[in-house]
Amino acid sequence: MLIRTLRALRALRERDDERGVALAAVIGLGAVLMIVLSLVVATATSGATKAANDDDYNKAMAAAYAGLSDYQGRLAADNSYVNYGVRTAFSSTSTYSLDSTNKAFGTALGGTWAPVVGSTDQFFRYEVDNSDYANTGKVRLRVTGKADTATRTLVVDLRGDGFVNYLYFTNYESQDPSLTGETVTGGSARCTSAHRNDSNWNQTTSCNAVQFASGDTLDGPVRTNDVITACGATFNSTVQDTGAAGFFYTSKETAISSACRTSTKFNGGPITTAGTLPMPSTNANMKQEARTDIPDKVAKPGCVYTGPTSITFLAGGKMRVVSPWTKKTQLTGATNGTITGGSTNDALCGSVSALGGSGAVIPTLPSNLVYVQTVPSVSGDPNYWAANTTPSGTVNGTVTSGSPVYCQQNVKSGSGSNATTTSDYGNGLGYPKNNEFTGSLGDSGYYGCRNGDVFVSGSFGGQMTLAAENFVYVTGSIVYQNGRSSDDMLGIVGQKAVSIYNPISCSSGTSSACSTSNGSSANLAATTNIEVDAAIASNLGTFNVQNGAFGANLGTLTIYGSIAQQFRGSVRTSYSGGSSWSTGYAKVYSYDRRLKTSAPPKFLQPVSTTYGVTTETESATAYRADGTPTGK
Structure with missing residues (x-):
């Protein structure tokens, strides 16, 4: 050519x-x-x-997001699903049970991939890192999506919608009737607790709501399973309840007035409607964190103390613990949960001899939990004490041994001709104080000598949760010793109440009730301008000021952290008449915003919750389309 x-x-x-x-x-x-x-x-x-490659590339990421949604759905249906998975290089420090039916755990199941619902060419698999879940409530997920030969990998941190996500959370907006003794309108029967938008709420028989009032400032998100009650308060962040948006009352009988609407400030936007966040019925699962025989569930056991216990936080991240009834500081148990054995861990929890004397000085537990239990009544329990027996020796320099001396003190439990001089509520740690008015003591009783109560104060350093089977009494300020921007983080959980300690004497009234007239009561251990830096929770009870309706004006109660409670608690009461006066504390509550992404170790969790993404990033691809790891 x-x-x-x-x-x-x-x-x-x-x-x-x-x-x-x-x-x-x-x-x-x-x-x-x-x-x-x-x-x-x-x-x-x-x-x-x-174009074909780009399409597969995009579809692989869509498949990864489908895998993320699948895992979130499983967690929402069963919070314990965080314990399922397989160990890979990504999750080498985690502990798992295996769900052999879930193909998304493919790395240990013959290289399987789970199909995306509704697709024939998209698949996913995921790996779970739950090593930090017990400490922070966070679980990390690495999910890889596949489309044809293209794979892409996403790494996310997930965290449940827990109580610490809110500065102020309540189940009921009314007070705990077992503590207040509140009766039905016009009668003597005890009022009943009900959500104000429930069908069983009754104007006559239901307990009155506590009102956010003028001078209350809440600088953080607020949520309730009830209906918000406010007049003159300031909300600087979001507010959620279960009523219609903006539907709230000044009292249980009357819708909010125009004056209250004008004076109440919702600076974070109007009230929005949310579902319920259920409180657990017990905090006994926290006690299990002191067990040494279930390493698959409790990798790092904490400490258990028995009976009334005093904890004072000291400089240098230490604490002094006085707990005379304690025999064993760590536990073992049968498969049904009954405690059958125990041991001591002197280095972590303090020696029994020091706990029963002037106190054991030990470091605050590193990323762990302290649980204070009521003296067990089951004879096989290692911390059991027989009836009519008490610890021996001098306890904290205040009370000598022997029954009935140890469980009785001379107190004034009435007034005038109704006064009595002995009480069986002396707990051996100096509570109640001489001449302290204890009244009817509520249904639960104050200062029971065998109760799982803890008395706490001081300068806290470290990361720890302190939980009590009964009451937590905050006897003085608790502040982060390294500052609010440090790594210090404390959780406080009192099953029946977390109370700011405020003992009073009473000069007029009855044996069961002190008069509320001005000057009829006086503070015996008045601590003004208290500050508490902690995430606070009471799953069955309340956060309040003990005897908040009596005594003097104590200044300001500053909370830096969060509060979650079954019932609203009162911290201040205002009176008018011949003269106006107030008792207790004004509120200044600020949210610790670190709690949005973290939590005190082993803190109280809701019964059920949804899990949201806190951080998200695309990472180097973890697996090839044939299921083999890339080694990245």
């Missing part, structure tokens, strides 16, 4: 005219067109391949 073309060109040159030049131009143009056409075809083919 080339030879013929050259001959033709030579022949044209031999002719003395322009026809040869024209033919050469045509041939050259054709060659150029062929080259361009070839480029167009090649480009189109390459573009089609790239």
